[in-house]
Amino acid sequence: MQTARALTVVTHRAEATAAELAENRQRVEVLQPRAVAYDILSAAKEPKLISLYAKDIGVPQRRLFAMLDRWDWIFQRTSREMKVRKGPWVGGYRGLKLGYVEHDTDIVDNGVRVVEARQVMITAKGQRVIENLLAQGKLPLNGPRKA
Numbered sequence: 001m002q003t004a005r006a007l008t009v010v011t012h013r014a015e016a017t018a019a020e021l022a023e024n025r026q027r028v029e030v031l032q033p034r035a036v037a038y039d040i041l042s043a044a045k046e047p048k049l050i051s052l053y054a055k056d057i058g059v060p061q062r063r064l065f066a067m068l069d070r071w072d073w074i075f076q077r078t079s080r081e082m083k084v085r086k087g088p089w090v091g092g093y094r095g096l097k098l099g100y101v102e103h104d105t106d107i108v109d110n111g112v113r114v115v116e117a118r119q120v121m122i123t124a125k126g127q128r129v130i131e132n133l134l135a136q137g138k139l140p141l142n143g144p145r146k147a
Contacts, residue, residue: 047102047121050074050089057134065089067139073101074120091120100126 048056054064068074073095077087095101106117122130133139 045124045127047104047123048127049119050122053122053127053130057130059139068092068095068101068122071095073122073126088118089120090118095126098125099123100129 050064050068051061054061065074069076069092071094072092074089075092076089091101091103100123101120102123104119104121106119108115108117130139
């Protein structure tokens with residue numbers, strides 16, 4: 001008789017556990033979109049200068065610039081004075097279109113004239129792309145340089 005009673009108690013517990021499990025699955029399904037949105041918002045970062053971002057992820061600055069140049073996220077303008085590729089870095093078509101880089105524009109008054117200074121910055125979206133590649137070991141930091 002005790003065995004039958006113990007079996008009844010175990011059966012009731014199993015049924016209660018199955019009901020709780022089904023209820024918890026429903027909660028997960030309802031909360032899943034909110035959790036994804038929270039992850040995206042919590043991972044959002046401020047745009048950073050490429051040189052500072054290179055330091056943050058432990059990549060040599062020149063290699064990061066060269067890699068972003070290969071990917072057409074940025075390119076280096078030709079200097080008007082020297083007629084060589086030593087001008088400022090600016091956002092490339094692909095990088096700007098995909099939202100991986102943006103320009104930060106400042107107005108600088110040096111006493112003689114007012115100059116518009118533009119700096120290219122890597123956005124939160126671009127940072128996530130690079131960090132995902134780093135995590136997967138697919139970042140070509142030691143590859144051949146662009147000619």
